[in-house]
Amino acid sequence: MIPGTDAYDIAIDISDDDVERLLSVMPEDVESASALSYCRNVFLPLTTACRYTCTYCTYYDPPGQAELMDRKEIRETCRRGADAGCTEALFTFGDDPDDRYTAVHDQLAAWGHDSIHEYLREACEIALEEGLLPHANPGDQTRDQMAHVADLNASMGVMLETTTEVQAHGGPRAKNPGQRLNTLRVAGELGVPFTTGILVGIGEDWHNRAESLLAIREMHERYGHIQEVIVQPVVENERWRGGSPDLATMRRVTAMARAALPDEVSVQVPPNLAPARDLTDCGIDDLGGVSPVTVDHINPEYEWPALQELTAVAEAAGVPLTERLPVYDRFVDDGWLSNPIEAAIEADDDAGERFRSILDRGETPEAP
Template identity: 80%
Template sequence: MIPGATEYGIDVAPAQAAIERLLDVEPADVEPAAELSYCRNVFVPLTTACRYTCTYCTYYDPPGQADLMSPDEIRETVRRGADAGCTEALFTFGDDPDDRYAAVHDQLAEWGHDSIHAYLREACEIALEEGLLPHANPGDQTREQLALVADVNASMGVMLETTAEVQAHGGPRAKSPGQRLDTIRTAGELGVPFTTGILVGIGEDWTDRAESLLAIRELHERYGHVQEVIVQPVVENERWQDGTPSVETLRRVVAMARAGLPDDVSVQVPPNLAPARDLVDCGIDDLGGVSPVTVDHINPEYEWPGLRELEAVADHAGVPLTERLPVYERYVDEEWLSPTIRDALRADDDAGERFRACLSDPPEQQP
């Protein structure tokens, strides 16, 4: 039983036979992708407050030290991203700050917001005004929270990380796999194109990895909303000194992801955290969002690769490299995108042209 599944009404239970089949998968069992994609983004760390204290994470700050970007700072950051040719504003922050973060809540109230999600909506609107498509990763979300911001996002996401109960999540405010799956399910019910993924090396075993991938598959088969799954290794930093997975481990996990997920779900590895050259023959087809403007605020010690480095990975694999939007092209229609996002894609301005240049079949420009 997945921890927290009963509490959140999660009826996801991968069959043991399916888990065992996935455990037998090796890199030689999957085909390399015919092309690699990436997205050009600007990283916007809305707040470093987080209700969790995961032992591998350097992103969160304790109460009294957490930052909250102001509207002016958000606008300046996304404007720099648009000027650099980005298409995505990647909004990250720790899961909904709890009552310990009194200063954060006081600041939100001063700016006229009763929650971080209400402020996220304003931030997404700023990004749209400045010519970027928002992609928000606000962690665990209730239906009301997700619905509040869904229409101003081209896509959204949350990392499942693992279906296992691991010590790295330990403490009185530990993440619940059931709650993570509930967020992914809710996104499907609301029709939000969604990114999720697994974190490798935080104490889970091989069976946990297979179960996690199959749980994601099961939710996608119900709702069709999972656009990509990230296979991300934990990396050493000032809070995590328990090592990072070997290349051999990552090759096998990526192959399991490709074999275990539906063909229409992309498999991504973050090229600043994983040895992409060593994984391109294991089924990855995406190199994620990279920024020419900002650092990876979640893993600041690990620099984004430049475009030439991504091109070198694609050349090594012998495949083309294509630029994509934060929402995958198969979701660019009225069924999945809100009128707000569709209008941004059709706009007769520089941003609209930048967006449409990433689509093989762009929507008609507004008259």
């Protein structure tokens, strides 16, 4: 049984036979994608406060050091992103800052907000005003928290990471796989196009990897809301010296992801962390969000590739590179979007024209 599922009343039925079948998949068993896609974004770390202290993560700052982005910085960053041709405002923050972060809570109160999710809603409003589509990744969320911001997001996300307990998640506030799956379920119940994924190399074994992918598949089969699954290797940084998965591991687990998931769910590898050029024959069809404006605040030591590098990956694979929005086309076509997001895409302004041109063409426009 997946740890924590009882506490959240989640029934996930993954048979040993299904796990064994998935474990038998190798790269030669899957087909290469006919195209690769990517999205241009700006990365906005709303706060670096987080209740968790995962040993591989450099994103969080301890109490007394964590800060909040102010409204002016949010607006200026979004404006620079829109001017650079971006379409996505990627909002991240650590899972609900707990009571240790008194300065963060005091600052939120001074700005008129009772919670970080209230402030996230205001930040999403700013992004839309500046011509970007919000995609929020705020960690585990309750139904009320997600419902409070879902209508102002084109899509949302949280990494499942793994369905097992690992030492890298250890400590008094360890991540709970059941809670992560509950967030995926809440997104499905609310009809939110959703991004999730697994982390590779944090202490899980092959059985755990297969189980995690099959758990994501089961959630998607119930709700149809998973738009992409990220296969992300853990990478060395100032807090993690446990090594990274080798190429053979990444090739096999990426192929397993492609085999586990239905065709409409994209398989993504982050090109600043994974050897994307060596994984194109393992079923990936997306290279994620990259930014011409901001750094990867979760992995700041690993720079985003330039657009020319993504083009080179696609050319080496012999497939076209297409730009996409932070919400995949099928959700636009099938009526999943909220009224504010639909209005932004249909707006008679520069941003709306940019969004529609990507939907209509899916081509990589010239950088402004």
